[in-house]
Amino acid sequence: EIYCINLLAKKLVKQGEEQVSSRVIAAFPIAGVIVHLSCEYPGLMDLFIAHCHASCPILVPMYFKLQQGMNETDHLKLQGYKVSEEGVIEKEDLYLKRMSGIIRLYAAVLQTVNPYPRKSPIHGLENGWTWFARILNTEPETSITATAILDMLEVCGYALMR
DSSP: OHHHHHHHHHHHHHIIIIIIIGGGGGHHHHHHHHHHHHHHHHHHHHHHHHHHHHOOOGHHHTTOOOTTTTHHHHHHHHHHHHHHHHOOBBBBHHHHHHHHHHHHHHHHHHOOOOOOOOTOOOOOOOHHHHHHHHHTTTTOHHHHHHHOOOOHHHHHHHHHOO
C-alpha cells in the first residue's frame, strides 16, 4: 500500500510540474484531490510534501552553494534543474516555470479546506507563514527566490491575510 501512496504522491507533484506550470487555475482542483485523498490515506500528505521538497528545494527553503570539488552540473541538479543523459542542462526559463508549478500547487494545498475535519489534519496555512518566515530570513538566490515569493503570494496571499 505504501508503494502505491508514494507513487501517487510522486505523480501529483508531476501534475504540478506539467499542468499547473501552464495553467495556474489547475492547482486548485488538484489540491482538492490531494487533500481529500490525504484524509483517506494519512501518509499521502507527508509523501507529497517530501516529493515537493525533493523536486523544488526552495520549498524547504534550501539553497545549495557550489562546494569545492563539485562541478556545475551536480550543483544545478541539487537546485532542482533537470539534466538530460547527454548532459544538457535545463534552461533557466523552463526551470523557473516548472518550479513555479510545484510552488503554486503547494500553495493551493496550504489553503484547501479539509473535508473531514475530525479525520486527519492537513498541511495548512500556518506552514505558509513558516515558509515565508524562513525564506525572508535567508540570503536570496537570483531569480528563484523572487519567483517563489511571487507564486506563493499570488496563490495563497489572500488566504494568509484572513
